[in-house]
Amino acid sequence: MLGRGRNRRDQENDPSIHGETDAFRNAGRQTNYRDKILVTTLAPCWYCSGLIRQFNIGTVVVGESVNFFGHFGWLKDAGVTVVDLHDERCITLMTKFIEQSPGIWFEDIGECNSH
Ligand SMILES: [Zn+2]
Numbered sequence: 001m002l003g004r005g006r007n008r009r010d011q012e013n014d015p016s017i018h019g020e021t022d023a024f025r026n027a028g029r030q031t032n033y034r035d036k037i038l039v040t041t042l043a044p045c046w047y048c049s050g051l052i053r054q055f056n057i058g059t060v061v062v063g064e065s066v067n068f069f070g071h072f073g074w075l076k077d078a079g080v081t082v083v084d085l086h087d088e089r090c091i092t093l094m095t096k097f098i099e100q101s102p103g104i105w106f107e108d109i110g111e112c113n114s115h
Helices: 019-027 046-054 072-077 088-100 102-108
Strands: 037-042 059-064 081-084
Touching (some): 037 088, 072 081
Parallel strands (some): 037 059
């Protein structure tokens, strides 16, 4: 494992710290990203999907895409292999989080102005 991270936007008051970007930054500079695997609890947002495409990360493993569908087609169009585990533990985790913290959730997915 090169790096790990978690969404710390609320804790650090920094909207750019998503789980994916935190892990990516903690992994440091790499010479090649095509052979790397990004593993994430929830399907990546546009911001993180852009990071995946920008650096040409080869594979994304997603815990779930029920609570947020993500942009799998856009990733696959760039040759990214997407594996959706549809893991009940991830679905339950995200469902409970959304129920408990809807304001944080909608801000996180970029819909803070509409809720
Ligand atoms: Zn994101």
